[in-house]
Amino acid sequence: MSRWKKAIFTGIALVSLLTLTACGKAASSNSSHTGSKSESIIIGSSGSDYQIWQHIAKSPQAKKAGLRIKVKQVSDGNVTNSATAEGQLDVNAFQSYAYFQQYNKLNPSEKLAALGTTYLEPMGLYSKKYKQLREIPDGATIGISNDPANATRGLLLLATAKLVTLKSDFNALSTVKDIQANPKHLKFKEVDPSVQMLPDLDAELISNTRALDGGLNVLKDSLVHEKLNQTTRANVNILVTAVKNEKKEEFKKLVPLYHDPTIQSWIKKTFSGTKLDVNKPISYLQQK
Structure with a gap:
């Protein structure tokens, strides 16, 4: 199990x-x-x-x-x-x-x-180390939820930000194994959604409920966030x-x-x- x-x-x-x-x-x-x-x-x-x-x-x-x-x-x-x-x-x-x-x-x-x-x-990608998306370095470690639904959602956001490319059959049950291309060689670390951002991460995908609890505004504080459209x-x-x-x-x-x-x-x-x-x-x- x-x-x-x-x-x-x-x-x-x-x-x-x-x-x-x-x-x-x-x-x-x-x-x-x-x-x-x-x-x-x-x-x-x-x-x-x-x-x-x-x-x-x-x-x-x-x-x-x-x-x-x-x-x-x-x-x-x-x-x-x-x-x-x-x-x-x-x-x-x-x-x-x-x-x-x-x-x-x-x-x-x-x-x-x-x-x-x-x-x-909106889910957002946040960082305590970098202020702009383009600053995310090669080999950066990205925190991703250990909850499958939010993990899939986070990967879709990274794909929208052109940090990764996902397989054509990517779906609600897909995982990091379904990343087709990872040009920045990003590493992924599963995190518990109930805790605040971990210090050893370069950036982290965080739901807005948790972001609000941590005093973050997704529209102002995230490096990139979801938009309301057909894909979301x-x-x-x-x-x-x-x-x-x-x-x-x-x-x-x-x-x-x-x-x-x-x-x-x-x-x-x-x-x-x-x-x-x-x-x-x-x-x-x-x-x-």
């Missing part, structure tokens, strides 16, 4: 037991939970998304929509998805469409459904629920609530424009 899978199973065992016990008890005490006006919709989230949904839960817009929302803070993405599939959480808000697709492929018995899009949070569709974040719940009207209301102009104005101001609003149907993300 790989280190990554062991981490997932360990996380599920620990976090499901400790963090989500209260949610599980709430779900089991009322098996007919539907997210109606008399009950709260339980949203699992983390980092800046947790902050956003706390704000939305208390907003006049949520009250006007007739939604009662409780936000649970969770730290592990796979645990959050598992808890959502099992009904301990109604909805979760933390992941990209690519992450969601990969989870469903690896967990066919706990498949999830996408409710709608929220934003693109799979990196758009989504709201997710269990397949059995995807038709529930109360859950569907969360999508337009997120995109409410007043809510969006607050998000833009709070996160310095680093969460790019994407109000598109899920079919947009599914295009080839």
Whole structure:
């Protein structure tokens, strides 16, 4: 069993037991939970998304929509998805469409459904040693996430920056082994996404959630970052629920609530424009 899978199973065992016990008890005490006006919709989230949904839960817009929302803070993405599939959480808000697709492929018995899009949070390449992309030296060591979805996303960003060339069949399950050309002879070191930039790295690919936690603005501090276009569709974040719940009207209301102009104005101001609003149907993300 790989280190990554062991981490997932360990996380599920620990976090499901400790963090989500209260949610599980709430779900089991009322098996007919539907997210109606008399009950709260339980949203699992983390980092800046947790902050956003706390704000939305208390907003006049949520009250006007007739939604009662409780936000649970969770730290592990796979645990959050598992808890959502099992009904301990109604909805979760933390992941990209690519992450969601990969989870469903690896967990066919706990498949999830996408409710709608929220934003693109650009991934960036950061460095404490160099101020411009062209300064990255031959043989530089690049930190890349040990999470497969974010690692693939990072490689695509490096390809956009013309630091590497990827194989023609590069896909969501590809790795550094699928680099076709590496003219700068870059070396790659897997890093835990939960820690800050390591001192022995020349540069590091960092998700915007983690960058924000570290006081970085992807639009200003990165050497290069993702742009919102056709090639980054799979990196758009989504709201997710269990397949059995995807038709529930109360859950569907969360999508337009997120995109409410007043809510969006607050998000833009709070996160310095680093969460790019994407109000598109899920079919947009599914295009080839």
